[in-house]
Amino acid sequence: MRTDVEVEAVAQKPSISNILKKSGKLIIAGPCAAESQEQLLATATALAADGKTHFLRAGAWKPRTKPGNFQGMGVEALKWLRDTKIVTGLPVATEVASERHVYEALKYGIDLLWIGARTVSNPFVIQEIAEAIRGVDIPVLVKNPLSPDVDLWEGAITRFSKAGVKEVGAIHRGFSWLKKSKFRNEPLWEIPDELKNRMPHIPIICDPSHIAGNSNLVQIIAQRAMKNSTNGLMVEVHPNPKDALSDSKQQLTPIEFNGLLNNLFYKEQSEQSIINMLNELRSEVDTIDELLIWALANRMKISEEIAGIKSKGSLDILQDNRWNEVVLHVTKTALSKGLSEKFIQNIFNRIHKESCSVQKKHSDKALKKSSKESNFIK
Ligand code: PEP
Ligand code: MN
Secondary structure (H helix, E strand, C coil), X not given: CCCHHHHXXXXXXXXXXXXXXHHCCEEEXXXXXXXXXXHHHHHHHHXXXXXXXXXXECECCCCCCCCCCCCCCCHHHHHHHHHHHHHHCCCEEEECCCHHHHHHHHHCCCCEEEECHHHHCCHHHHHHHHHHHCCCCCCEEEECCCCCCHHHXXXXXXXXXXXXXXXXXXXXXXXXXXXXXXXXXXXXXXXXHHHHHHCCCXXXXXXXXXXXXXXXXXXXXHHXXXXXXXCEEEEEECCCHHHCCCCHHHCECHHHHHHHHHHHHHCCCCHHHHHHHHHHHHHHHHHHHHHHHHHHXXXXXXXXXXXXXXXXXXXXXXXXXXXXXXXXXXXXXHHHCCCXXXXXXXXXXXXXXXXXXXXXXXXXXXXXXXXXHHHHHC
């Protein structure tokens, strides 16, 4: 039988589902990395005083893209996190990337674990971490992998659920993408949307700091996440962002963070925040437009190759059967995505016309070249 103190300790264990039931949104904030006891205390004291944050975050082990950068303070950081929790009462969260990290984090009483974007892509490591957590009552949040691969994300979450982790959630932190936009990582909102479709019971929070990569853009990403009915936020907050040992450009001060939460949850949206939101959506449209152009240019290149093959086989440029197949296929796909039949057929008629004229130009050129060559031989 449990003593009263034990019952109390179990009851007080921070639980994501209780937080979501009570406050609607899960808020995690803190520095990218734990750098010193003073830095953690300064951050946590400010966050606890504002009373809107549920967990203090700080990385103990930093997975850095390039060697030579600050790699985190390791176990020392866990001791600082434990002591900061004792002083401020704020539960603490850290990233784990191996079995050893899990054991160390549990030893120092970490209350929530998250899995970083670079770790999620490795199913062996994820399984190893899930086994290390098996039987422990601790929430785990899984960041999206660097690539926009929803299967990989879903797979990692499933490994934790199957290992008996009761509270598993997801963190949307954006994706490495072929085109560099003004964001450090492209949000690609359709990926967390798809995860939500597949796993409606898994809460998804947004990490606007790693998407934005710049403190000025954190607010518009957070606003956009609210529109996507995110279950909360994980934001990087540092007492002196410019001196931060990692991710210095994207961290907010505790005052800026408090302002952000006030704007999001406690005030009417200002005129500026509406303009910001509009700009964010426009930048998404710009990215998609560039992708459309990239796709069209590639399609035309393939048309030219097809023209070469058709002229070798003395085939007509216009192949009715093939065109009917294309129309059927694109109409079916478009309808499944909620686009109108007329709209998609207009666009594809225009694309087809252009493709035929590209093919005609290509075969005329090839014809001219071969007749020149045959004249030369004569
Ligand atoms: C972090 O949260 O500081 C971090 C390293 O994030 P990510 O795994 O998203 O790059
Ligand atoms: Mn970071």
